[in-house]
Amino acid sequence: MQYFASLRDVNDQCEAYNAGWAGRWNPVIHSFFDATDTEIPSKDNSYWCAAFLNWCLERCAYKPGTRSSSSSSFRGLRGRTNSPRRGDIVVFRDGPSGCQGHVGIFVGMQGTQLLVIGGNQKKGEHYSVNTKALPVPRSSLRVHSFLRTTDLRPPLSSGRCSA
Template sequence: MTAAFGERGIRRSPAGQTNPRIVEYNYHTNLRGYDDKISWCSSFMNWCLAQVGIAGTGSALARSWLEWGIPLESPVPGCIAVLTRDDPNSWKGHVGFFLRIEGDSVVLFGGNQLEEVREHYYPVTSILSYRWPDSNAEAGAGIGSLPQPYFNGDPAR
C-alpha cells in the first residue's frame, strides 16, 4: 500500500499529451507501449505489486484479478477488490485496494478512479470478490498469514 499511496494524484493527461507514469504502469501488463487514454486500473495494481516483489496478473483486464491469489470471505484493509461495471456478466470491471466500507459504499484506493490515482466510493453491491496473495505462490515475497477481517471500521468483529 505504501507504493500505491505514493502515487496519489497521478492522473491522465489532457488530449494530445501522455503521462509517462501511466505508460510505466501499462508496462506491467499486456498494454505495454500504450498511452494513458485507455483503462489503466489493472495496470496500476500490477505496477504496485511489482514494487514489492509480488506477481500480479500481467493483464490489463480488471476481472483478471478474479483468478489471482485467494478469495476472502470478508475484506481486509489492503486486499484487492474486484468490481463489476455495467453488467455483472460482462467482461468489464474495475479493481482497486480495499480501504473500508461506509454504509452502502466500499472505498477503494486505486488507479483510473475519476482518471487519477485516488480514493473513490463504489456501491458495495458491485463487488465481485476480495482477493489476497496466495502465500504458497508468493513464497519468499514476504507474504504472511491473512490479516484480521475488516467490518465497517472495526478490525475485530
C-alpha cells in the same frame, strides 16, 4: 498507492502526474503498463487500473499479479475471501455483460460504501490515483470478489542469510 494518491506535482499545463492528461499520455501512467504483457496503448483513453495494480504489486516484491491491463484478469487469482481486510484486492464487474470492470485495493467501509484506493478512478473531472467511496451496488458496478493480497507474497527463505 498512497504515495501516488497524495502526489500533488503537476506539469506545465497544471495537469497532475497521478492523473490522466487531456492532450497526451501522462508518462507516469504510461510506465505502469511496463508491469503488463499488454502492448502499451497509443491513446490516452485506455483503462489503466489493472496496469497500476500490477505495477504496484511488482514494486512491492509480491508474486506477479496477472501481467494484464484488464481488470477482469484478477478474477482468476487465488485467495478469495468473504471477509476482506484493509489491503486486500477488490475486483469489480461492470456493464450488463459483466465483461468490463475495475480493480483496486480495499481500504475499509464508509457506511454502506467500499473505500477503494486505485488507479483510473474518477474524482471530479479527472481519472487519477485516489481513494474513493464506491456505493455497492452502484448502477452497473458490482463486487466480483475480494482477494487476500497476502496470498501473493513470496515465501520466506528457509535458509539463513549470509553476509
